Amino acid sequence: MPLFVQLRSFFRNLFSIRRVEADFHQELQSHLEMLVEQNLQAGMTPGEAQRAALIELGGVEQLKEQVREQRLGNWLHSILSDCRFALRQFRKSPGFASIAILTLALGIGANTAIFSAMNPTLFAPLPYPRAGRIMMVWDVFQGSRSDVTFHTFRELTSRSYSFESTAALEAWRPTLSGANEPERLEGQSVSTDYFRVLGIPPALGRDFLLSDNAFHGPKVAILSNALWQRRFNADGNIIGKAITLDGDSYQIIGVMPLNFENVLAPSAELWCPMQYDPTRITDLQTTEWGHHLRMVARLRPSVTPEDASKELRTVANSPVPDFPRAPWASMNSGFFVNSLQAEVTRDVRPALLAVFAAVLLVLAIVSVNVTNLLLARGSQRRAEFAMRAALGASRRRMLRQLLTESLLLSVFGGILGMVVAQLGVRALLLLAPPDLPRLSAIALDPSVFAFGVVITGLIGMVIGVVPAMYASRRDLNAGIQPGAQRIAGGHQTIRRALVVAEVSLAFLLLAGAGLLLRSLQHLLAVDPGFQPSHVLTLQVQTSGHKYDDGDARRRFFTQALEQVRRVPGVSSAAFTGLLPLRDKRDTLTAGTYGAFFEKDQRGFDVFLYDVSPEYFLTLGVPMRRGRSLNDRDVASAPQAVLISESLAKREFGDDDPIGQRVHVGPLDRPWYTVVGVAANVKQTSLAMTDLDAVYITPEQQWFADDAMCLVVRTQGEPLALASNIRSAIWSVDKDQAILHVATMDNLLAASAAERKFVLALFETFAIIALVLAAIGIYGVLSFAVTERFREIGIRSALGASRRDILALILYQGMALAVMGCAVGLLAAALIAQAMTTLLFGVSRLDPPTYLAVILLLGLVCAAACLAPAWRASRVDPMVALRYE
Amino acid sequence: MESTTTTTLLQGTLDLLILKSLVAGELHGLGISRRIQLISGGTFQVKPGSLFPALHRMEEEGWISSFWGDSENNRRAKYYRLTKPGRKQLEAETRRWGRISWAIAQALEAS
Numbered sequence: 001m002p003l004f005v006q007l008r009s010f011f012r013n014l015f016s017i018r019r020v021e022a023d024f025h026q027e028l029q030s031h032l033e034m035l036v037e038q039n040l041q042a043g044m045t046p047g048e049a050q051r052a053a054l055i056e057l058g059g060v061e062q063l064k065e066q067v068r069e070q071r072l073g074n075w076l077h078s079i080l081s082d083c084r085f086a087l088r089q090f091r092k093s094p095g096f097a098s099i100a101i102l103t104l105a106l107g108i109g110a111n112t113a114i115f116s117a118m119n120p121t122l123f124a125p126l127p128y129p130r131a132g133r134i135m136m137v138w139d140v141f142q143g144s145r146s147d148v149t150f151h152t153f154r155e156l157t158s159r160s161y162s163f164e165s166t167a168a169l170e171a172w173r174p175t176l177s178g179a180n181e182p183e184r185l186e187g188q189s190v191s192t193d194y195f196r197v198l199g200i201p202p203a204l205g206r207d208f209l210l211s212d213n214a215f216h217g218p219k220v221a222i223l224s225n226a227l228w229q230r231r232f233n234a235d236g237n238i239i240g241k242a243i244t245l246d247g248d249s250y251q252i253i254g255v256m257p258l259n260f261e262n263v264l265a266p267s268a269e270l271w272c273p274m275q276y277d278p279t280r281i282t283d284l285q286t287t288e289w290g291h292h293l294r295m296v297a298r299l300r301p302s303v304t305p306e307d308a309s310k311e312l313r314t315v316a317n318s319p320v321p322d323f324p325r326a327p328w329a330s331m332n333s334g335f336f337v338n339s340l341q342a343e344v345t346r347d348v349r350p351a352l353l354a355v356f357a358a359v360l361l362v363l364a365i366v367s368v369n370v371t372n373l374l375l376a377r378g379s380q381r382r383a384e385f386a387m388r389a390a391l392g393a394s395r396r397r398m399l400r401q402l403l404t405e406s407l408l409l410s411v412f413g414g415i416l417g418m419v420v421a422q423l424g425v426r427a428l429l430l431l432a433p434p435d436l437p438r439l440s441a442i443a444l445d446p447s448v449f450a451f452g453v454v455i456t457g458l459i460g461m462v463i464g465v466v467p468a469m470y471a472s473r474r475d476l477n478a479g480i481q482p483g484a485q486r487i488a489g490g491h492q493t494i495r496r497a498l499v500v501a502e503v504s505l506a507f508l509l510l511a512g513a514g515l516l517l518r519s520l521q522h523l524l525a526v527d528p529g530f531q532p533s534h535v536l537t538l539q540v541q542t543s544g545h546k547y548d549d550g551d552a553r554r555r556f557f558t559q560a561l562e563q564v565r566r567v568p569g570v571s572s573a574a575f576t577g578l579l580p581l582r583d584k585r586d587t588l589t590a591g592t593y594g595a596f597f598e599k600d601q602r603g604f605d606v607f608l609y610d611v612s613p614e615y616f617l618t619l620g621v622p623m624r625r626g627r628s629l630n631d632r633d634v635a636s637a638p639q640a641v642l643i644s645e646s647l648a649k650r651e652f653g654d655d656d657p658i659g660q661r662v663h664v665g666p667l668d669r670p671w672y673t674v675v676g677v678a679a680n681v682k683q684t685s686l687a688m689t690d691l692d693a694v695y696i697t698p699e700q701q702w703f704a705d706d707a708m709c710l711v712v713r714t715q716g717e718p719l720a721l722a723s724n725i726r727s728a729i730w731s732v733d734k735d736q737a738i739l740h741v742a743t744m745d746n747l748l749a750a751s752a753a754e755r756k757f758v759l760a761l762f763e764t765f766a767i768i769a770l771v772l773a774a775i776g777i778y779g780v781l782s783f784a785v786t787e788r789f790r791e792i793g794i795r796s797a798l799g800a801s802r803r804d805i806l807a808l809i810l811y812q813g814m815a816l817a818v819m820g821c822a823v824g825l826l827a828a829a830l831i832a833q834a835m836t837t838l839l840f841g842v843s844r845l846d847p848p849t850y851l852a853v854i855l856l857l858g859l860v861c862a863a864a865c866l867a868p869a870w871r872a873s874r875v876d877p878m879v880a881l882r883y884e
Numbered sequence: 885m886e887s888t889t890t891t892t893l894l895q896g897t898l899d900l901l902i903l904k905s906l907v908a909g910e911l912h913g914l915g916i917s918r919r920i921q922l923i924s925g926g927t928f929q930v931k932p933g934s935l936f937p938a939l940h941r942m943e944e945e946g947w948i949s950s951f952w953g954d955s956e957n958n959r960r961a962k963y964y965r966l967t968k969p970g971r972k973q974l975e976a977e978t979r980r981w982g983r984i985s986w987a988i989a990q991a992l993e994a995s
Binding site: 003004005006009023024026027028030031033034035037038056057058062063066067069070071072 | 912913914931932933936937938940941943944945946955957959960961962
């Protein structure tokens, strides 16, 4: 029964509050009349009776407010009325409201967009069941991590107890032929349990079985959902059908689910079993003993990565006769176990964290800016607050009103911010370097949305608290008095402090952007070791059984090169097994071989380039000593090698290395004789000091690559010749795939793509920060000029010149800017340490950068000060003294 | 402002007094405050600033209900009467008050 009454009261208070109010008003009236009557009966005069009754009743409005606060559902009602009032306030000053909302939208939107890009890599677990247990296992070779050999993988899989499943994988790039034109696909060749380690089984058909992985086992493949839809029209009966890959018939046994994200090779579209031979373990020359497999493993429940690492070391230290080991896979240095999550994000983590920190700084500036706006408005509304307090609003009630206003501003900012975020995410996806991990997972998903909502709420509180405290503690009398505006409150100090904070935050962002800009400049100024302009690069991939024989592959590449040279506009052309600066992830371990000189037999790793002789001419790699490779360096001729300048320097100092003998690759190969020294070339990236390199001709290589890169120096625009060059290659064999057509300039630019991306974001944030800081200074100064209107008038009446007054106000503003710069400089010196990994060729305390930032910030601040200062200098003393 | 402090001091006690004053029959606001003064031997003077918030709160709790009626001088006035939950509340409050006053008396007698 009381519950029903309470509900009825609640809804009556909510929906027919006018009637409730009118009812109470009447009740008070009748009460007052009865009091008067009672007083009259007691013998007072009518006037006295009226007066005494009013005193007895007390303040009618306060009484009403007290009753209101007792009412059920009052909180909801007053929140609604607070909101209504806040909206009225916004409508009354649309300029203030729209600036605040736009600023907030910018901050919240930018943060939400950046968070959406960070979330999949930095915070969210990988999209696999219990993803935290998936580890990558690396062999340790000469102190650094290395891929594992097949036999190492086998030994660990059969002897270790830490993992419930393990898998090895490597790239597989088959050419799919059939009804449509041939297409080269990205795929992975994997051991049986690859999908079990990830924890995602195929959606259609079955997973790989142990029998699939037997040496010379059945040719079977599992398709990605994308490939299944793209090439096979999502055929529901595809399981068991055959497709032709590299001229062989493969049976399709499964299709992966649509949402399966393959973080280890995002572009892979199909998988086959790797089918290595476990029996010829004593033959060290087999591919099974090559370091070219990645290993992933799923930890058993309750086994930590440290346990696993320790256990693997135990296995490593206790060889068993069943698993003999090759000298280069001795496991002497143990294994490196790291979570897949950490592996996937390893390269980009510092950059992403820096960007996230930068965007949080933007949010801080936005909050400071809006707080400042609210403070300024608070002092304009002083009379209003005083009036409300006089009419019985409690301090808590006023605090709540002000917080409602700031929250409402923030909510509007948040709503608009989601639109900004949507645009921002689109821009990010356009700008993002293609090798950003988990690019496909970047979207405004629920967790990103939740992030947006949370920061919207937090910002609403943060920006509201200081202004609300200030506004609600004014004493009544001072506020209502006319001319109260003139009394500069203590909150001017706070506003100045906020502006100093803004300037210093902007300083930080500008300094960050400046350091990154200088790094990029330094990076692009690095000599790659060759002449990149007017060079076209592409990759030719042979496929099909007619190229099973290495000589057939060599023949094809030689003939193709002949045809390309005949294309009009081609100055020179060459094939190479390794292309500088192409796809750094792929070449990180590929192309490196162990080598040693005859003189001391000390082993080291080198990049091995098998290049046709014109390579040096085509790319413009200068010769330092001796001769270049030439057409006489064929298989039957003495084995010739060019070594890189860095290698010559390290091994021979200033001595002449020509004639020295070096060994590269398999041990049964004859010695190579050094015939010349070539200039150093950047292989993996401009920023890295690369391994040394050796160059030999394809004829003198022990193994004929099935894919080679073609480099072509052209007379005109390289890309204009691309289709002619393609036809020239296809005139030899039209079934061979041509990929990755790009100019060398493009590759150079792409190698700096990640830095450019981070720089572009920093620049955007820095510009926003600069503008906001300028607005902040302008706002505070304008307000100060208005407040000091009279004082300025008196000053000029007493003889201060316009220049004096201009200087006075400029000084006031620039003092804030200087303080901001000082604080910013200090903070930058402290936290620039965190950016060190992102910098290249520039110190984190690079003086020119900081000088430029100070200059820029100073100029912008001065510009922001000028308008209010100018206005102050134009004050007419007569008007100012009469002003009230 | 003064009445507010009185209300907070007499929180609970005021409810009890109002409920008690309505046992004999329905009363309007002024009637309630007169009756409380009368039954408390003039000790408690309930000001409108305490009375009305309490009345409205208690009405919303469902302990009392209100209606408009005619006063002794044929004036329209709002009357309050005790409801069934109100009577229960009064009993509970009375018991509680008895316990408290007994306990306070015990405490004061102990030396």
